Amino acid sequence: MASSAREKKSKLILDVAIKLFTSKGYMATTMDEVAKTANISKGLTYFYFKNKEDLYMAVTKKAFDELKGVFRDIFKQKGRTGLQMLTDLASGYITFTKANRMYNEAILNFMGIMQLYNNELTRNQIHHLILESEHFQKLLDIQHDCGRIGIQMVSHGVKDGSIRPELQPEVTFYTIWAMIIGYERLTGPVGFDEKEIKIHLDNWKPGFIKLMQDMLKGTIQAQKPQVVQASLF
Structure with missing residues (x-):
């Protein structure tokens, strides 16, 4: 053939x-x-x-490839600061997850598999057909491709001055990525009962983006409580 x-x-x-x-x-x-x-x-x-597990690993690799395309397209944009890239990435990632629910679940599932894989005591909990899949082996090689691009965005921001110079790019990016994943996971609980926790999805996203930007720029500063002098009598 x-x-x-x-x-x-x-x-x-x-x-x-x-x-x-x-x-x-x-x-x-x-x-x-x-x-x-x-x-x-x-x-x-x-x-x-070879089997459904192999097929699902192939789908997962395609999901990572598609997500890498989102990262790559944002990074290739000319004239953008590192902070602007990460802001675009946060919105782009959220859009990606909404449009590709199955891809997102496959990516998160693989992250869970890696938690087991990295520990020899828990690796045997992974189905042997997954470990034998050639697509799983390919995933081991490409799983950090998105992270590498994100780290470059942070490094670019440190160089152009849009991101605090003392931030370590690797730690910073993976922290930001964890925040974005957490945001996506929590939109369900927040949307279920917005009155109970007094957060509305319409204003949570811009609030989340602004907080992320403030963290990267270093504009979040603790304020000392003002001393108020008063007479007891």
């Missing part, structure tokens, strides 16, 4: 899997259903992807 034909078949299976994982969820989707929906024989489907 020609290389181009192989790539088309592989892409078709991957696209169908993404649609099914998005609409039905990973657990409820079967390889048989993927093959049937793609109008490809079950045997040929297994030729391209």
Whole structure:
């Protein structure tokens, strides 16, 4: 089978899997259903992807590639300060997660897998078919690609003066990324009962962005309480 034909078949299976994982969820989707929906024989489907775990790792790699594109496009913009890049990244990341729920869940799932993988005592909790997937091995190589671009954004901001010079780029970026992931996760609880916690989603996002900017610029300063002199009588 020609290389181009192989790539088309592989892409078709991957696209169908993404649609099914998005609409039905990973657990409820079967390889048989993927093959049937793609109008490809079950045997040929297994030729391209050894099992559902392998297929999901392939989808996860595509998710990381798509997210890397968001990072790369922002970093390539000319005439932007590092602070402006990170501001755009925060908004771009949130937009990405809303438009690509399945990709976002796959990325977060992989981050959870890595927590187990990094500890020899918990690595055996990962399904062996995931560890055997060639796409999982590729993910190990590319997982920090987005981080590398984000670190460059912080370094650029330190150089152009838009970000505090004492900040360490690696620690700073991964802290910002953790904040953005946390924001995305909490939009559900916040949106469920805004009256209870007195936060509205419409004003939380700009408030979140401003706080992030203030942290990076160093404009957040603790104020000493004023001493008030008063007579007891």
